[in-house]
Amino acid sequence: MFRTLYNKISSTSIREEAAQSHVRSEDEQFLLKLCNAPVDEALRLMESRVDGLDSQEASKRLSKYGKNEISLATRPSFLQDILHRLSSPLVIQLVLIAVVSGVTGDMTSSAIVGMMILLSVGTSYVLERRSGNAVEALGKRVQSRAHVIRNGLEAEVPLSELVPGDIVQLQAGSVIPADLRLISAKDFFVGQAALTGETMPVEKSADAGETGNLGILELRNACFQGSSVSSGSARAVVVNTGSRTFFGAIAERLNQRRDETDFDKGIRSFTWLMIRFMVVMVSTVFLIVGLTKGNWLESLFFSLSVAVGLTPEMLPMIVTVNLAKGALSMARKKVIVKQLSSIQNFGAIDILCTDKTGTLTQDHVLLEMAVDVMGEQSDNVLRYAYLNSFFQTGLRNLLDRAVLDHQEFAVDGNCKLIDELPFDFQRRRMSVVVDYEGDHVLISKGAVEEIFACCDRYQIDDEIYPLIGMIRDDLFEEVAALNNNGYRVLAIAYNEFPPDRKRFTHDDEKNLILLGYIAFLDPPKDSTAQALVKLREAGVKVKILTGDNALVTRKICKDVGMAVNRVVTGDELARLSPDLFGKAVEEADVLAKLSPLQKEEVVQSLRKQGHVIGFMGDGINDAPALRAADVGISVDSAVDVAKESADIVLLEKSLMVLDDGILEGRRVFTNIIKYIRMGASSNFGNMFSVVGASYLLPFLPMQPIQILLNNLLYDFSQTGIPTDNVDEEQVRSPRKWDIGNIKWFMIVIGPISSIFDYATFALMWFFFNSKLFIDPAATGAAKAHAVQLFQTGWFVESLLTQALIVHIIRTRKIPFLESHASLPMLLTTLAVMAIAVWLPYSPFASLFGMVPLPLAYFGWIALFLLSYAALTHKIKTWFFKRFGGN
Numbered sequence: 001m002f003r004t005l006y007n008k009i010s011s012t013s014i015r016e017e018a019a020q021s022h023v024r025s026e027d028e029q030f031l032l033k034l035c036n037a038p039v040d041e042a043l044r045l046m047e048s049r050v051d052g053l054d055s056q057e058a059s060k061r062l063s064k065y066g067k068n069e070i071s072l073a074t075r076p077s078f079l080q081d082i083l084h085r086l087s088s089p090l091v092i093q094l095v096l097i098a099v100v101s102g103v104t105g106d107m108t109s110s111a112i113v114g115m116m117i118l119l120s121v122g123t124s125y126v127l128e129r130r131s132g133n134a135v136e137a138l139g140k141r142v143q144s145r146a147h148v149i150r151n152g153l154e155a156e157v158p159l160s161e162l163v164p165g166d167i168v169q170l171q172a173g174s175v176i177p178a179d180l181r182l183i184s185a186k187d188f189f190v191g192q193a194a195l196t197g198e199t200m201p202v203e204k205s206a207d208a209g210e211t212g213n214l215g216i217l218e219l220r221n222a223c224f225q226g227s228s229v230s231s232g233s234a235r236a237v238v239v240n241t242g243s244r245t246f247f248g249a250i251a252e253r254l255n256q257r258r259d260e261t262d263f264d265k266g267i268r269s270f271t272w273l274m275i276r277f278m279v280v281m282v283s284t285v286f287l288i289v290g291l292t293k294g295n296w297l298e299s300l301f302f303s304l305s306v307a308v309g310l311t312p313e314m315l316p317m318i319v320t321v322n323l324a325k326g327a328l329s330m331a332r333k334k335v336i337v338k339q340l341s342s343i344q345n346f347g348a349i350d351i352l353c354t355d356k357t358g359t360l361t362q363d364h365v366l367l368e369m370a371v372d373v374m375g376e377q378s379d380n381v382l383r384y385a386y387l388n389s390f391f392q393t394g395l396r397n398l399l400d401r402a403v404l405d406h407q408e409f410a411v412d413g414n415c416k417l418i419d420e421l422p423f424d425f426q427r428r429r430m431s432v433v434v435d436y437e438g439d440h441v442l443i444s445k446g447a448v449e450e451i452f453a454c455c456d457r458y459q460i461d462d463e464i465y466p467l468i469g470m471i472r473d474d475l476f477e478e479v480a481a482l483n484n485n486g487y488r489v490l491a492i493a494y495n496e497f498p499p500d501r502k503r504f505t506h507d508d509e510k511n512l513i514l515l516g517y518i519a520f521l522d523p524p525k526d527s528t529a530q531a532l533v534k535l536r537e538a539g540v541k542v543k544i545l546t547g548d549n550a551l552v553t554r555k556i557c558k559d560v561g562m563a564v565n566r567v568v569t570g571d572e573l574a575r576l577s578p579d580l581f582g583k584a585v586e587e588a589d590v591l592a593k594l595s596p597l598q599k600e601e602v603v604q605s606l607r608k609q610g611h612v613i614g615f616m617g618d619g620i621n622d623a624p625a626l627r628a629a630d631v632g633i634s635v636d637s638a639v640d641v642a643k644e645s646a647d648i649v650l651l652e653k654s655l656m657v658l659d660d661g662i663l664e665g666r667r668v669f670t671n672i673i674k675y676i677r678m679g680a681s682s683n684f685g686n687m688f689s690v691v692g693a694s695y696l697l698p699f700l701p702m703q704p705i706q707i708l709l710n711n712l713l714y715d716f717s718q719t720g721i722p723t724d725n726v727d728e729e730q731v732r733s734p735r736k737w738d739i740g741n742i743k744w745f746m747i748v749i750g751p752i753s754s755i756f757d758y759a760t761f762a763l764m765w766f767f768f769n770s771k772l773f774i775d776p777a778a779t780g781a782a783k784a785h786a787v788q789l790f791q792t793g794w795f796v797e798s799l800l801t802q803a804l805i806v807h808i809i810r811t812r813k814i815p816f817l818e819s820h821a822s823l824p825m826l827l828t829t830l831a832v833m834a835i836a837v838w839l840p841y842s843p844f845a846s847l848f849g850m851v852p853l854p855l856a857y858f859g860w861i862a863l864f865l866l867s868y869a870a871l872t873h874k875i876k877t878w879f880f881k882r883f884g885g886n
Contacts, residue, residue: 448489
């Protein structure tokens with residue numbers, strides 16, 4: 001939800017929307033009143049309290065205010081859904097044809113076109129709804145949750161169940177779940193880029209303040225849905241939820257605006273290509289038939305039938321069913337698709353950017369050593385590290401959990417937290433101040449370089465010495481050696497302050513005493529090497545974007561068999577010009593020590609160079625890059641802001657799972673392209689056949705009702721495409737839209753069918769004596785039979801060749817021998833071919849103007865089909881070698 005709305009809102013600018021509103025809403029006025037009041041008064045106005053609502057009151061408010069969801073997330077009603085599907089240009093065209101046919105008295109044709117509309121719209125509705133229900137149920141597994149105080153106790157509830165008056169707890173990585181008034185905050189910074197466009201986080205506090213001249217987004221003691229916590233911790237009371245939030249109100253005003261994805265643009269381009277082609281074709285046929293036959297009403301019916309025959313009316317159904325089926329298939333492989341249209345982009349990824357933790361490694365960190373400056377095991381270092389991890393109120397990472405596993409250093413009641421300086425990505429450290437043995441001790445833990453920069457002394461046992469340059473260099477060499485062996489190293493430092501000192505700032509993180517360091521190991525996953533090989537075979541290049549140091553990352557990459565030709569650090573990137581920046585990120589395999597904004601810049605640079613980028617991340621620092629990528633990929637164990645920013649959520653953090661998802665995305669896109677190639681080439685070939693026959697023959701080559709029936713049966717034969725098998729070589733490389741290639745395929749392959757159409761015309765005219773129609777001596781009945789025989793012969797040949805071409809075009813291999821269609825697709829095409837042969841002999845033959853065909857006809861048609869298949873396959877093979885393409 002967040003990513004979709006972020007794209008919509010940022011493209012319009014919330015600030016502009018807000019500026020257009022000269023009168024504040026009642027909800028905004030009430031929020032301003034709360035922000036202007038002290039905390040106690042604000043809680044009273046919300047009829048809430050510091051220890052939260054009770055469950056009964058929360059349930060009542062949920063019934064009163066509704067779920068904390070914005071209207072864009074709700075499903076359309078049945079009528080809205082059907083009307084939306086009917087608004088497709090292809091469907092509108094069919095509706096108009098059905099109406100014109102009915103008004104002019106051709107009710108049979110109108111009924112057949114109506115059946116086509118029902119087949120296209122009805123099938124897509126039923127299957128997409130069924131698939132959507134299943135995907136929605138799976139999607140609930142990755143629903144974000146909020147930490148609230150209910151019944152005086154901390155609890156987790158789904159974001160949708162938050163109500164006004166709830167007390168929520170926020171920490172680094174949390175998504176702001178509603179519009180809030182802060183009641184307490186500590187070093188609390190919030191990223192509001194989705195709302196204001198400002199890239200830097202802003203500091204918030206719980207203090208009341210004058211709000212009269214401030215814009216709603218400038219309130220320092222309010223937070224808004226759609227933003228996220230960058231650092232620090234806070235408590236807040238929920239003021240507005242759902243569509244009553246500032247974010248939700250703007251989203252409602254933008255609910256008709258939707259940015260087109262590359263997939264949408266591809267579908268639209270093809271649709272209008274076929275519509276333009278159809279308009280030219282139908283106009284040409286109408287004039288030719290009218291001028292040569294002299295019957296303009298007959299010409300109208302025939303050209304309308306041709307219009308139906310040239311319309312790829314099954315495109316909406318094929319697309320939606322393929323995408324929905326792909327989402328379900330990916331869900332079975334532990335990949336949850338939040339946006340159906342992102343499946344095609346998923347298959348088009350040619351560069352995957354990912355962190356190493358949990359993807360290359362096991363995401364199970366072990367604390368291997370805690371040593372002093374001399375490299376000797378030190379319980380004191382581990383004790384101070386434990387205190388730091390225990391008392392921090394922010395988001396505890398895997399390193400903290402590994403430290404806290406050492407319960408022998410559990411904190412007793414005499415040790416208390418005095419203050420905290422939360423972690424941020426600029427300082428790359430976090431500090432706590434604790435009342436420890438009568439002193440207020442600031443304990444700092446963080447990246448080695450950043451901690452060393454704050455120290456001027458070091459401690460061994462109980463002795464403290466100046467941290468001279470030589471000692472510092474020796475320490476860096478020791479840490480570098482550990483990094484080279486794959487260890488993640490954090491330094492521990494401290495300083496003591498008087499007991500009467502209560503408040504601390506970042507300025508106090510200086511002149512520290514270096515105590516030692518702790519080293520962790522996150523072993524590589526056993527499956528990583530195999531997954532990297534599979535991704536490489538699939539044409540996906542993997543780049544590691546990490547905030548960790550280059551030495552550790554290089555060692556891990558080496559252990560999993562990933563070649564690292566160039567490593568670039570964030571500091572190096574910061575010094576490069578835009579051109580050199582782009583070259584560096586293109587060439588680098590590992591980009592280390594990156595800030596969150598640098599990760600985003602790397603992704604944007606790669607996209608500008610024509611790559612389709614997938615970014616996989618699960619941390620706070622990954623959110624900007626997730627939004628910048630073509631496909632944002634996260635995991636269900638990620639922080640809220642990462643999950644909400646992603647298009648796709650993995651239920652297992654593994655490159656193997658990701659590889660399976662990419663291949664499934666390519667299979668989905670391949671099956672969509674199959675239908676598009678079939679429709680485009682078949683329609684283009686029919687153009688030559690219909691135009692030529694309309695001009696050369698003294699009668700219509702096929703009756704309008706026969707054309708409609710032919711098209712209806714052909715449509716049915718393609719309903720199996722979403723289930724079709726896909727050749728392995730068709731998913732070995734990224735799949736991208738190439739409308740130009742589709743046009744050339746249409747031009748090259750389409751006319752082949754016309755060769756055999758004209759051969760059938762000659763067969764029926766000369767061999768089966770349809771030329772009797774122009775014999776002056778022939779009776780009227782004989783002439784009528786000659787025309788019906790001709791039309792029946794072309795109807796059968798046309799349907800058989802169209803059904804056969806499905807199997808020729810679906811693969812680059814030799815059809816039936818080297819590549820087999822799925823059973824449903826094989827059965828639908830066989831059924832249609834059987835119906836084509838049976839109809840002239842059926843009780844319905846006279847209804848459709850058909851007569852039985854001589855048995856000798858089928859011998860000729862068998863020869864035509866074999867020749868057609870061989871010629872099409874040969875030219876198809878040449879085409880792909882010459883032009884390439886999907």
